[in-house]
Structures are given as C-alpha cells and as structure tokens.
Amino acid sequence: MKLKKILPQLLTLLFIILVFGFFTMNAQENMGARGLEFGFGFLKTQASFDIQFSLIDYDGSHTYARAYLVGLLNTLLVAFIGIILATLLGAVIGVARLSPNYLIRKTASFYIEFFRNIPLLLQIFFWYFAALRALPMLEDAPMLLNSSFMTIKGLYTPAPIWTNFDVFFTTIIAAMIIIFFFARYAKKKQEQEGKRLPVFFISLAIFIFLPLLTFLIGGVDLSWSYPVIRQMSQSSYTFDGGLKIPPELIALTLALTLYTATFIAENVRAGIQGIGKGQKEAAASIGLTPNQVLKLVIMPQALRIIIPPTTNQYLNLTKNSSLAAAIAYPDLVLVFAGTAMMQTGRAIEIVGITMATYLTISLGISLLMNWYNKRIAIQEK
Amino acid sequence: MFKYSKKLFAILAAASMLFVVACEQQGGKQSKGKSKTLKNTQSKGFVRCGVSQGLPGFSNADAAGNWTGVDVDVCRAVAAAVLGDANKVKYTPLSAKERFTALTSGEIDILSRNTTWTLSRDADIGLTFVGVNFYDGQGFMVRKDSGITSTSQFKNGISACTNIGTTTELNMRDFFNSKGISYEPVAFEKADEVVAAYDSGRCDTYTTDKSGLAAQRTKMTNPDDHIVLPETISKEPLGPVVRQGDAVWEDIVRWSLNVMIEAEEYGISSSNADMMKTSENPAVKRLVGTEGELGSYLGLDQDWSLRIIKQVGNYGESYKRNIADTGILPDRGPNNIWTQGGLLYTPPAR
Numbered sequence: 001m002k003l004k005k006i007l008p009q010l011l012t013l014l015f016i017i018l019v020f021g022f023f024t025m026n027a028q029e030n031m032g033a034r035g036l037e038f039g040f041g042f043l044k045t046q047a048s049f050d051i052q053f054s055l056i057d058y059d060g061s062h063t064y065a066r067a068y069l070v071g072l073l074n075t076l077l078v079a080f081i082g083i084i085l086a087t088l089l090g091a092v093i094g095v096a097r098l099s100p101n102y103l104i105r106k107t108a109s110f111y112i113e114f115f116r117n118i119p120l121l122l123q124i125f126f127w128y129f130a131a132l133r134a135l136p137m138l139e140d141a142p143m144l145l146n147s148s149f150m151t152i153k154g155l156y157t158p159a160p161i162w163t164n165f166d167v168f169f170t171t172i173i174a175a176m177i178i179i180f181f182f183a184r185y186a187k188k189k190q191e192q193e194g195k196r197l198p199v200f201f202i203s204l205a206i207f208i209f210l211p212l213l214t215f216l217i218g219g220v221d222l223s224w225s226y227p228v229i230r231q232m233s234q235s236s237y238t239f240d241g242g243l244k245i246p247p248e249l250i251a252l253t254l255a256l257t258l259y260t261a262t263f264i265a266e267n268v269r270a271g272i273q274g275i276g277k278g279q280k281e282a283a284a285s286i287g288l289t290p291n292q293v294l295k296l297v298i299m300p301q302a303l304r305i306i307i308p309p310t311t312n313q314y315l316n317l318t319k320n321s322s323l324a325a326a327i328a329y330p331d332l333v334l335v336f337a338g339t340a341m342m343q344t345g346r347a348i349e350i351v352g353i354t355m356a357t358y359l360t361i362s363l364g365i366s367l368l369m370n371w372y373n374k375r376i377a378i379q380e381k
Numbered sequence: 382m383f384k385y386s387k388k389l390f391a392i393l394a395a396a397s398m399l400f401v402v403a404c405e406q407q408g409g410k411q412s413k414g415k416s417k418t419l420k421n422t423q424s425k426g427f428v429r430c431g432v433s434q435g436l437p438g439f440s441n442a443d444a445a446g447n448w449t450g451v452d453v454d455v456c457r458a459v460a461a462a463v464l465g466d467a468n469k470v471k472y473t474p475l476s477a478k479e480r481f482t483a484l485t486s487g488e489i490d491i492l493s494r495n496t497t498w499t500l501s502r503d504a505d506i507g508l509t510f511v512g513v514n515f516y517d518g519q520g521f522m523v524r525k526d527s528g529i530t531s532t533s534q535f536k537n538g539i540s541a542c543t544n545i546g547t548t549t550e551l552n553m554r555d556f557f558n559s560k561g562i563s564y565e566p567v568a569f570e571k572a573d574e575v576v577a578a579y580d581s582g583r584c585d586t587y588t589t590d591k592s593g594l595a596a597q598r599t600k601m602t603n604p605d606d607h608i609v610l611p612e613t614i615s616k617e618p619l620g621p622v623v624r625q626g627d628a629v630w631e632d633i634v635r636w637s638l639n640v641m642i643e644a645e646e647y648g649i650s651s652s653n654a655d656m657m658k659t660s661e662n663p664a665v666k667r668l669v670g671t672e673g674e675l676g677s678y679l680g681l682d683q684d685w686s687l688r689i690i691k692q693v694g695n696y697g698e699s700y701k702r703n704i705a706d707t708g709i710l711p712d713r714g715p716n717n718i719w720t721q722g723g724l725l726y727t728p729p730a731r
Contacts, residue, residue, distance in 0.1 A: 342546025
C-alpha cells in the first residue's frame with residue numbers, strides 16, 4: 001500500500017530526470033558536433049566593449065563578469081526606482097478611485113483604464129521616441145531650478161561631491177537604529193501606560209538632526225559640481241561636470257511606473273473596499289480620529305489584501321524591465337544576454353546565467369514580500 | 382487500480398517515446414557520407430537563409446515581401462545550384478544578436494547577413510566563413526551642419542549611436558581609446574531604432590560599416606543633412622557563413638559565390654551565358670558546364686554553375702542591380718574584380 005502511494009511520485013521524478021537528461025544530452029551532442037565547448041571561462045576574459053551607463057567603475061578593459069555586474073545593477077536600479085514610484089503613485093490613484101469627488105474619481109479611473117490597456121513596449125517606445133524626443137537640444141534647454149537641464153540627451157543635474165561621506169553614511173544608519181528602538185520603546189510605553197508619544201515627529205527629528213550634526217562637528221562637507229555647457233562642433237554641444245541621467249533610464253522608468261501603478265492602484269482599491277463598513281463605524285464610535293481609523297484599523301487589514309497581488313506586480317515590473325533592450329538602456333539583457341552573448345557566442349551559458357539571475361531576483365522579492373505579509377497577518381492566538 | 386495503471390502506462394509511454402526520439406537523433410548525427418545539410422535542403426525543397434532585418438542593397442524586403450540585395454543573391458545562387466530554382470529560398474530576418482545562434486542551432490543553413498569575418502567568430506563559436514562578398518570598413522556619419530569633415534574634429538563627450546553585438550561596438554572603443562577621446566556609446570538592438578535615435582538628435586554621430594551608413598542614410602528624414610566621414614577605422618570583410626561540421630555544404634556555398642565572381646572576371650553574364658557555351662576558353666567552358674565535371678565533386682549536376690549565372694547573374698550584375706543603381710555606393714572601390722583594380726580574387730574553378 002505504501003508503495004502505491006509513492007510510486008506516482010517516483011515516476012514523476014523519473015520522468016522529470018529523463019526530460020532534463022534528454023535536454024542535456026541533446027545539447028551536449030549538438031554542441032560537440034559543432035565544436036563548441038561548455039564552460040564559464042569566458043567570464044574572466046576582457047570584455048572590450050564600453051557601456052553607456054554604469055553604477056560602478058567600468059570600461060572595456062574589465063572582464064565579462066564585471067560587465068554582467070554592470071548590467072545587473074542597472075536592472076536592479078530601474079526595478080528599485082520603478083517599484084517605489086509605482087507604489088506611491090498606485091496608492092494615490094487607488095485612494096483617488098474611491099474619492100467622493102466625481103472629477104477625481106473619474107480621472108483616476110480613466111488613467112487606470114488608459115495605461116493598463118496599452119502594451120508596455122508601445123508605452124516605452126512612446127516615451128522614448130515620441131515624448132523625450134520633443135525635448136530641446138542642449139544649447140536651447142532652459143535651466144531648471146537654477147542648476148539642471150532637461151535635454152534630448154538626458155537630464156543633467158548637479159552632482160554632489162562629498163567629503164567624509166562614510167561618517168555621514170554611518171550616522172544615517174545609526175539614526176535608523178535609534179529610531180527603530182525608539183519606536184519599540186514608544187509602543188511598549190503605550191501598551192503599559194496608555195500614553196501615545198508623537199513617534200513620527202520625533203523619528204523625523206532624529207533622522208534629520210543627527211546627520212546634520214555631522215556637518216558641524218564630523219568634518220562632513222557637501223559641495224556641488226554643476227553641469228557647464230561646452231561646444232563640441234558647430235551644431236553639437238555637451239555638458240561637463242554634474243550628473244547625467246540618460247533619457248533611456250528616464251523613459252523606461254516612466255513607462256514601467258505608469259504601467260505598473262495602474263495595477264497597484266486596483267489592488268489598493270480592492271484592499272480598502274474589502275474592509276467592512278462596520279469596522280470603520282466601530283472604530284469611529286470608540287473615539288478614534290479619522291486619521292487613526294485609517295492608520296490603525298483600515299490600513300492594517302487592507303494591507304493583508306493588498307500585499308500578495310502587489311508582490312506579483314513588483315515581480316512583473318522587474319521582469320518587464322528587460323524590455324530596456326529596445327531603447328538602449330544597458331540592463332542585464334542588453335549588456336549580457338545581448339552584447340556579451342554576441343561577442344562570445346556562449347548562448348547556452350549566458351542565457352542560463354541570465355535566467356538564473358532573474359529567478360534569483362524574483363525569488364528574493366517574493367521572500368521579502370512574504371516575510372512582510374506574514375508580519376502583518378492576523379496573529380491567531 | 383485500473384484507472385491508476387492507465388495513468389502509469391501513459392507516463393511510461395511518453396518517457397519511452399522521448400528515448401526513441403533521443404536515440405534517433407543521435408543515430409542521424411553519426412551517419413557520414415553525403416552532406417546532411419544538402420540532403421535536408423533537397424528534401425525540403427528550399428534553402429534556409431538568414432538575412433538582415435532590412436538593409437538596402439544587402440538584404441531588404443519590398444512591400445510584397447520579395448527580398449533583394451547582394452547578400453540575398455548568395456542564397457539565391459545556392460538555391461539555383463542545389464535546387465535548380467533561385468527563388469526556392471526561405472528567408473529568416475535576424476537581428477545581429479540572433480544570427481549566430483540561429484545558424485548553430487540549425488534554424489537556418491546559410492547566414493548571409495553582412496557579417497564580418499573575424500578569427501574568434503571563425504574559430505570559437507562553431508561557424509565557418511566561406512568567403513567575402515563585400516569589402517567594407519567602419520565609418521562615421523555626422524550632421525552636415527556640425528561642420529565636422531573628419532574624425533580628427535571629434536571632441537570629448539561625443540555620443541555615438543550604434544548596434545549591439547557587432548564588431549562595430551569593439552572597433553568604436555578601439556578608435557576612441559586610441560585617440561584619447563571620451564565618448565558615450567548608445568547601443569540599440571535594431572538598426573531602425575539606431576537610425577531613429579540618431580536622426581532625432583540623441584547622438585552626435587552614427588557609426589557602423591560604411592555600406593550600412595550609405596544605405597541607412599536613405600532612411601533619414603533628410604538624407605542630404607548628413608554626411609559620411611572619409612575615414613575608415615576598421616577592416617570589415619563581409620561574407621556568408623555556414624555551420625561548422627558539414628564540409629560539403631561549406632564547399633557548395635563557397636563555390637556558388639566564387640562562380641558569380643569568376644563569371645564576371647571572364648565576362649559571362651546572365652544574358653550571354655548560353656552563347657558562352659561555345660567559347661574557346663576552357664575556363665569559360667568549365668563555368669557554363671560544357672567542360673569538366675566540377676558539379677559532381679560537390680554532389681551536384683553539371684549545369685549548377687550555369688544556372689547560377691543565368692538566374693542570379695554574375696557578381697557585377699548583382700552589385701549594379703542592388704548597390705550601384707539604388708544610389709547606395711555607385712563607386713565599386715575595393716569591391717571590383719582584381720583585374721579592374723579591386724580586391725575580388727577567387728581561386729580558379731577547375
């Protein structure tokens with residue numbers, strides 16, 4: 001009887017092994033027939049190509065492994081910015097969708113229906129090839145905030161130049177740790193004595209005051225390098241100094257944010273609508289202010305509904321960022337599964353690494369969100 | 382119990398079928414003798430040819446889906462030689478990134494897509510280059526109103542649009558590094574997007590093979606606003622590629638190209654090929670199939686080369702039709718027969 005129970009599982013396992021074995025054998029056979037060798041040695045060789053935009057020090061004299069890292073960081077950068085902006089925008093639109101104001105409600109609905117029903121790639125092309133192309137050439141660009149320029153070649157802003165940045169950074173971390181323990185203390189105090197401390201304002205004060213202090217006594221200093229225009233030829237210009245944000249990054253972030261925010265907005269709406277009216281009325285009846293009702297009663301419950309589908313949207317956004325290849329944003333797919341694959345011809349190895357990387361990023365986001373979801377779940381006692 | 386064993390049977394059947402398929406595949410690979418690619422091509426009835434996604438003069442499809450260009454003509458020549466009809470070609474448009482994988486994985490049998498012959502490509506990734514059908518070199522295009530007339534006027538901070546995954550990306554780095562100029566590489570996957578980005582002002586210069594620049598210039602909003610700079614920064618011998626490991630097929634493709642070039646050398650064209658059958662010159666007679674048995678060495682019939690010349694034409698006709706008459710590069714430059722001061726020189730077909 002026991003055998004009967006595990007036999008199907010054993011067979012399934014055997015079947016999977018056979019399929020994988022077949023694929024491996026077939027790949028090896030075919031690669032062998034074409035004189036190809038499987039291996040990752042190429043990662044240590046010189047890449048010989050440059051990359052437009054990199055968060056770490058890189059040029060063509062570095063290795064393919066380094067080029068991989070550049071691509072990976074660029075992917076993570078656009079995913080990170082995209083997730084934060086999409087969450088903020090999604091939350092606002094989701095709440096606006098339930099607004100009693102007719103105009104706000106309808107505008108939010110229109111935004112959602114419009115942006116979520118147009119294919120993402122088209123939106124990326126629109127922002128890159130239509131919207132950003134309408135920006136002025138460098139020499140005609142108006143100065144924004146007395147320091148920045150939004151041009152067809154990208155956004156040029158002042159770049160910070162730090163002295164003793166490590167002191168500043170350590171202080172920020174220290175401030176965060178202090179805030180964490182303070183919040184725990186405040187909660188405990190409230191539970192024991194029923195007193196509520198203004199946690200938010202005190203935290204904010206710590207967060208601003210402590211790092212500021214380092215400027216006065218920690219030897220930290222901050223100056224700015226401003227972009228200065230320089231003529232390269234009769235009709236072309238460039239900026240020296242400052243920080244350059246390429247238009248590819250801007251277009252991709254815009255498109256990913258606007259697209260994903262529509263889905264998050266719907267999740268937020270569903271979450272809020274999923275909480276019974278009685279909850280709100282009961283909370284109000286025990287004397288909570290409307291703000292407290294939202295913060296202490298509605299949101300903790302709504303989040304439970306919102307988080308799981310929103311995790312999916314975060315994963316989608318991260319994977320969709322690979323559409324970057326269409327507009328020359330040097331993400332993992334363009335740099336590694338594109339240029340590096342072409343230059344080395346190691347298709348199987350590189351596609352394998354790229355797939356494993358996306359899988360790892362996705363699983364990482366899932367784990368994080370699951371952990372958060374568990375934390376806010378109802379504690380059954 | 383009955384239901385359960387039925388399921389079991391289905392799984393077992395599926396697994397054993399996979400095994401049979403696997404064994405069959407291996408058996409097929411081990412059989413030697415006649416070219417497997419040739420056999421497959423003849424049984425399918427068409428040549429599987431990988432081309433570009435649209436490069437005027439080399440491989441470009443018109444509105445009706447008819448492909449033309451000097452790269453296309455190589456595939457047409459092979460089809461004429463192997464299948465007797467130059468039109469029996471199935472074209473697969475490929476990006477620079479996809480092209481080698483498509484060839485090594487067996488999706489196509491000839492890659493004729495303005496591909497530069499380099500040592501690493503020839504030796505390291507399972508490919509074999511069979512010849513050169515266009516001698517090219519990398520150049521730069523700039524806007525006329527920039528006043529730039531030479532690459533020596535390039536300044537630090539210049540942004541350059543190009544395609545990813547090509548030798549262009551590597552040459553560009555070598556060039557700017559050797560000149561000590563800092564630059565911003567903006568690399569797109571598709572040529573059309575490179576053109577659109579450069580045309581709109583995203584980049585100060587557009588760099589690729591000079592033939593490509595000349596062809597893409599015709600796609601700009603105002604072609605006359607752009608000039609190709611005179612400097613050539615690299616050698617780019619472009620030619621057809623086949624998979625490594627099928628020597629007979631490799632020979633067929635190589636000699637189909639060589640026949641076109643040699644036919645021009647001896648003055649045989651699509652219009653006079655039949656008359657040339659009575660020529661006194663043995664070299665001419667070998668090309669039109671009235672002397673020798675060249676076809677049989679390749680596993681083909683006697684008229685294979687005659688069909689290439691009659692249906693596709695010699696190299697000069699192909700160049701004139703696709704590149705000169707379309708205004709892309711009226712001057713043949715290095716792409717002329719060696720007897721006319723060019724670089725086209727083939728081993729004798731004998």
